[in-house]
Amino acid sequence: MYTCCSSSSHQAITQTLHPSRAYTHHCSVFTAPPFVNTDSEPYMASQAIESNRAGAEVVTGGDAICRKKSVELLEELGLPKGLLPMEDIKEFGYNRATGFMWLLQGKKKVEHTFKKIKQTVSYAAEVTVFAEKGKLSKITGVKTKELMLWLTVVEVYVPEASLEKVTFKTGTGLSDTFDAAAFALGE
8 A cells, every 4th residue: 555645646656656557546545456467567577677687698789689699598598499489679688696587579569379289479578587497487478378368477497307398387376398399499
């Protein structure tokens, strides 16, 4: 809850909290709505990027060089090189000290269908992850379509016991495992 001294300050407080979210104003009490991942995700991703920018390797200069750096990092981590088939990438960043990686693309979002597994995945304009050997965790900006629902992907990992498999975990706790070959570069 945020206190609001008068209704004239309502708009100023709303803009300070998050300009695109709806807030409810009751008398002198200012209440934020319950957390909704799809609405707050870009805002939170931007904050995380800025807080991890210091000390990070940041690459700009177009899609080709940014895509190359992201593929190199995925390979270094032992993950399939085609996991992040984003388009028009404007910035790649990786902070080795924290493990935080981000990709910013010029488009609002991109949908990609991995043909071998017939799975559609949506990538937001900002994608962030914490990267470590064999695993991407605390992912933001990535969703997978299951039946008619879009589920947020929160973790991707390659189990040590089965390096030819990739497991995806959603925010709902559901997970699915696929052949790593489905996520080869260009698939």
